[in-house]
Amino acid sequence: MKNLIMRGKRYSLVALLVILMMAFATGCGGGSTDGDTQGATESIVRVTAANVPNIDPGVGSDYSSSIALLNIYDSLVFPDDDGTIKPWLATEWETSDDGLVWTFHLRDDVKFHSGNQLTADDVVFSMKRMLTMGEGYAYLFTEVVEDVAALDDYTVQFKLSKKFGPFLSTLARLYVLDSETVMANLADGPYGDMGDYGKAWLVNNDAGSGPYTVKEMKIQEHLIGEKFDDFWGGWQEGAPEAFQIVGTTEPATVRTLLTRKQLEISDQWQTEEAIRALAEIPGVDIATFFTNSMLNISLNTKKAPTDDIHFRKALAYMFDYQAVEEDIFPGSKKAVGPIQFNLPGFDPNLYEYKTNLDKAREELAKSKYADQLDQYPIDLAWIAEVPDEEKIAMLFQANAAELGIKVNVTKTPWLSFTEQVGTPETTPHASVVFVNPHYNEAGSMLETRYHSRSTGTWEQCEWLQDPEIDAMIEDAIATLDFEERLAKYSLIQEKIIELAPTIWVFDQAEKRAYQDYIHWPSAELSKAGKNVNPVMGYPFYFAEFKVLTDN
Amino acid sequence: MNLRNYLLKRLLLSVFVLVGLSIVIFVIARIVPGDVARMALGPSAPQFAIEALEKEMHLDKPIPTQYYYWVKGVATGDLGQSLTTKRAVAEDIKEFLPATLELVMISAIIMIIFSILFGSLAAKYRDSWIDTLIRVMAYSGVAVPSFVLAVLLLLIFGYIWPVIPVLGRLSPGIMAPPTITGLITIDSLFTGNFTAFWDALKHLILPAIALSVGPMFQEARLIRSAMTDNMSKDYVAAVTGYGVPNRVIMHKYLLKPSLIPAVSVMGLDLASLMGNAFLVEVIFNWPGISRYGMNAMLQKDLNAISAVIIVFGLIFVIVNIIVDLIVAYLDPRIRLGGKT
Numbered sequence: 001m002k003n004l005i006m007r008g009k010r011y012s013l014v015a016l017l018v019i020l021m022m023a024f025a026t027g028c029g030g031g032s033t034d035g036d037t038q039g040a041t042e043s044i045v046r047v048t049a050a051n052v053p054n055i056d057p058g059v060g061s062d063y064s065s066s067i068a069l070l071n072i073y074d075s076l077v078f079p080d081d082d083g084t085i086k087p088w089l090a091t092e093w094e095t096s097d098d099g100l101v102w103t104f105h106l107r108d109d110v111k112f113h114s115g116n117q118l119t120a121d122d123v124v125f126s127m128k129r130m131l132t133m134g135e136g137y138a139y140l141f142t143e144v145v146e147d148v149a150a151l152d153d154y155t156v157q158f159k160l161s162k163k164f165g166p167f168l169s170t171l172a173r174l175y176v177l178d179s180e181t182v183m184a185n186l187a188d189g190p191y192g193d194m195g196d197y198g199k200a201w202l203v204n205n206d207a208g209s210g211p212y213t214v215k216e217m218k219i220q221e222h223l224i225g226e227k228f229d230d231f232w233g234g235w236q237e238g239a240p241e242a243f244q245i246v247g248t249t250e251p252a253t254v255r256t257l258l259t260r261k262q263l264e265i266s267d268q269w270q271t272e273e274a275i276r277a278l279a280e281i282p283g284v285d286i287a288t289f290f291t292n293s294m295l296n297i298s299l300n301t302k303k304a305p306t307d308d309i310h311f312r313k314a315l316a317y318m319f320d321y322q323a324v325e326e327d328i329f330p331g332s333k334k335a336v337g338p339i340q341f342n343l344p345g346f347d348p349n350l351y352e353y354k355t356n357l358d359k360a361r362e363e364l365a366k367s368k369y370a371d372q373l374d375q376y377p378i379d380l381a382w383i384a385e386v387p388d389e390e391k392i393a394m395l396f397q398a399n400a401a402e403l404g405i406k407v408n409v410t411k412t413p414w415l416s417f418t419e420q421v422g423t424p425e426t427t428p429h430a431s432v433v434f435v436n437p438h439y440n441e442a443g444s445m446l447e448t449r450y451h452s453r454s455t456g457t458w459e460q461c462e463w464l465q466d467p468e469i470d471a472m473i474e475d476a477i478a479t480l481d482f483e484e485r486l487a488k489y490s491l492i493q494e495k496i497i498e499l500a501p502t503i504w505v506f507d508q509a510e511k512r513a514y515q516d517y518i519h520w521p522s523a524e525l526s527k528a529g530k531n532v533n534p535v536m537g538y539p540f541y542f543a544e545f546k547v548l549t550d551n
Numbered sequence: 552m553n554l555r556n557y558l559l560k561r562l563l564l565s566v567f568v569l570v571g572l573s574i575v576i577f578v579i580a581r582i583v584p585g586d587v588a589r590m591a592l593g594p595s596a597p598q599f600a601i602e603a604l605e606k607e608m609h610l611d612k613p614i615p616t617q618y619y620y621w622v623k624g625v626a627t628g629d630l631g632q633s634l635t636t637k638r639a640v641a642e643d644i645k646e647f648l649p650a651t652l653e654l655v656m657i658s659a660i661i662m663i664i665f666s667i668l669f670g671s672l673a674a675k676y677r678d679s680w681i682d683t684l685i686r687v688m689a690y691s692g693v694a695v696p697s698f699v700l701a702v703l704l705l706l707i708f709g710y711i712w713p714v715i716p717v718l719g720r721l722s723p724g725i726m727a728p729p730t731i732t733g734l735i736t737i738d739s740l741f742t743g744n745f746t747a748f749w750d751a752l753k754h755l756i757l758p759a760i761a762l763s764v765g766p767m768f769q770e771a772r773l774i775r776s777a778m779t780d781n782m783s784k785d786y787v788a789a790v791t792g793y794g795v796p797n798r799v800i801m802h803k804y805l806l807k808p809s810l811i812p813a814v815s816v817m818g819l820d821l822a823s824l825m826g827n828a829f830l831v832e833v834i835f836n837w838p839g840i841s842r843y844g845m846n847a848m849l850q851k852d853l854n855a856i857s858a859v860i861i862v863f864g865l866i867f868v869i870v871n872i873i874v875d876l877i878v879a880y881l882d883p884r885i886r887l888g889g890k891t
Binding site: 054056059061133134135136138139142143190199200203218219220221222246247248250252253255256257259260262413415416418419420438448457458459 | 585590596597646705834835
């Protein structure tokens with residue numbers, strides 16, 4: 001018995017020791033970084049994102065990379081909230097009469113983070129690097145820019161291979177690198193004399209002149225940028241000393257961080273339910289604004305029965321847009337046509353398909369498949385990685401059933417989907433896809449969504465292939481005069497809307513939870529019902545933020 | 552067969568296993584849908600860039616030729632470039648593997664200590680309230696997946712009772728020790744940086760608990776079962792009759808043989824902790840290789856997928872050899888070449 005008691009005591013002792021060790025571990029270290037007060041008075045803006053960014057301007061182009069790049073680097077021009085382009089590194093510019101030569105005059109007071117002076121040679125280097133590597137945002141320039149040269153220290157000239165009206169808009173994505181710093185960090189690589197063009201070094205380091213410089217870049221963890229005191233644009237009082245992009249969208253993690261005030265802005269991938277829960281946290285508001293994301297149901301115009309224009313129109317009229325706007329994606333805005341409402345070139349006066357079952361039946365009756373609907377079921381694919389799309393697919397299926405159309409819904413992984421849409425035969429009749437423009441103008445959407453060149457990619461599951469529309473798009477984007485260009489965009493939209501190749505469902509409202517101790521200009525604009533900079537990443541220009549420490 | 556021959560045979564067999572594994576993974580990764588170069592460079596990437604990348608990765612050649620180039624690279628320590636991180640895969644592995652190893656190591660320590668503790672306590676006090684309590688805990692522990700437990704722990708310790716860090720490997724402001732092994736706890740001890748040590752240890756607690764609870768209770772049940780079986784064996788009755796103290800009977804005659812079935816399972820569990828770590832790493836924003844591997848699969852990052860699978864395979868093989876050696880030590884019949 002005594003032995004038993006002794007043994008029992010020993011086991012208890014071991015258990016107690018382990019518990020004590022754990023308690024010690026949790027208690028030690030002062031807890032200065034663990035408590036729930038951290039963050040409120042720190043001058044930092046932290047935001048979660050789907051991934052940690054690629055900070056090489058020749059490589060990164062996704063959402064988080066775009067946020068990082070615009071804060072670390074400068075471009076010649078800067079997109080404004082109203083969709084216009086304002087001077088940035090370039091103070092002014094002129095274009096030749098034929099629109100093929102663009103000359104930019106640069107500021108002479110810009111210093112890189114290294115202390116080097118920014119000159120026209122750096123712009124030339126950055127463009128040539130991009131054209132050679134062909135990655136990231138290079139696709140905006142490779143078909144357009146023929147040559148680039150420095151005329152003097154502060155004048156740079158681009159020669160284009162063809163007329164391209166929105167060239168200025170695309171230049172907002174040419175981030176200028178410190179050529180001297182990059183050249184000092186070349187490694188072996190496939191680019192001849194340029195080795196790897198500094199790619200290996202630029203994974204973790206920066207060569208920019210923007211308001212922030214890279215303090216710590218940890219792949220899979222975070223990017224921390226800290227204020228660059230010599231930023232040419234100067235600093236306003238209260239601007240964040242640092243920013244951090246954390247690579248997680250895990251709802252429990254985001255909620256925990258917001259509650260502990262260790263996160264200022266959530267990512268946009270939180271579900272509606274999660275956003276509602278985040279709004280309950282004291283001191284947390286929700287910012288709702290429109291970037292350029294739009295949800296479409298693309299209809300395959302080369303496969304029966306969606307090859308029939310009346311059948312497609314019937315689908316466009318039968319869809320319940322109101323249910324989407326009010327229940328599935330509250331806060332979103334019904335789309336009028338192929339162009340997002342906040343994109344230069346959008347025309348609000350165009351014909352709009354609205355839910356109208358009578359019209360849907362009327363159109364269906366005109367269709368050549370009207371009497372044989374049972375022989376033509378529709379395959380509809382939604383992307384497995386975007387669970388909310390399933391609700392759209394189910395709604396479409398239910399709406400179609402009212403017209404007697406059978407819809408087979410398929411959840412398709414993204415990788416399979418991108419393969420599937422490679423030919424008209426394998427492309428589903430209907431595909432639920434989010435789309436975005438590549439630059440801030442309607443021409444981008446029209447070219448990547450409806451020009452024959454874009455067929456075979458996920459961006460055009462319609463297989464429109466209309467030579468007349470192709471020619472109109474090419475003509476419009478070659479037009480230099482802004483207003484004239486917009487007028488041409490309207491005509492193209494009108495023609496596309498008449499063909500009904502797509503059900504334009506809604507412009508997506510991006511929702512993010514944020515702390516009320518920061519002043520976030522885009523959130524304020526959105527609260528006031530004004531336009532928020534729709535170019536991906538630009539609502540996160542941290543130099544314009546303020547951390548309200550007295551909050 | 553002596554231990555040396557046994558080891559050599561096992562190592563030889565392991566090489567065949569790893570080569571086979573590499574071939575299977577290499578082929579599967581290449582035939583699943585998705586245009587690798589297009590995925591890596593984006594839908595609008597110019598054709599010349601796509602072709603250049605395909606050429607660089609030998610994707611324009613037949614799969615056997617691609618495999619030849621891959622093996623040639625591996626032989627020289629070059630695992631290729633990662634398409635997602637844009638770095639050498641070897642560099643990625645070097646950075647992310649220690650984070651997972653450290654997490655798995657701490658999980659294993661928790662798993663081993665507590666499985667033996669709970670298992671022997673349950674056996675010793677079988678059919679008492681202690682046994683019942685441990686059984687209930689075991690059922691709950693095994694039934695709750697590690698990622699659910701991770702979320703629960705995160706919400707409890709991050710949201711309700713914020714006394715312990717919930718994200719990453721170190722708190723902001725804590726200087727990481729110079730890299731020696733890559734395991735922050737070990738490196739900080741080597742360099743005498745106790746602040747970093749405690750901070751790293753605190754960061755490890757929640758993910759390690761989330762990861763270890765399931766296998767820990769599974770093994771505790773195995774140990775309990777083996778111990779109660781062995782308690783009724785004649786040799787235990789004999790040594791009890793000789794007046795050997797209970798403590799000695801428990802530790803020397805009961806615990807050692809009762810650990811044999813659990814140790815084999817522990818080996819498997821240890822290896823599978825690496826794979827199970829994925830969701831736990833996501834939830835606790837832990838920059839480990841499991842998360843890296845899963846992202847590589849989602850992005851069809853071919854070189855990263857092959858490398859991660861081979862590393863996991865290698866770890867699995869090593870752990871199994873170690874487990875066999877431990878079992879041989881615990882069971883003299885195996886050690887001496889007898890039948891089990």
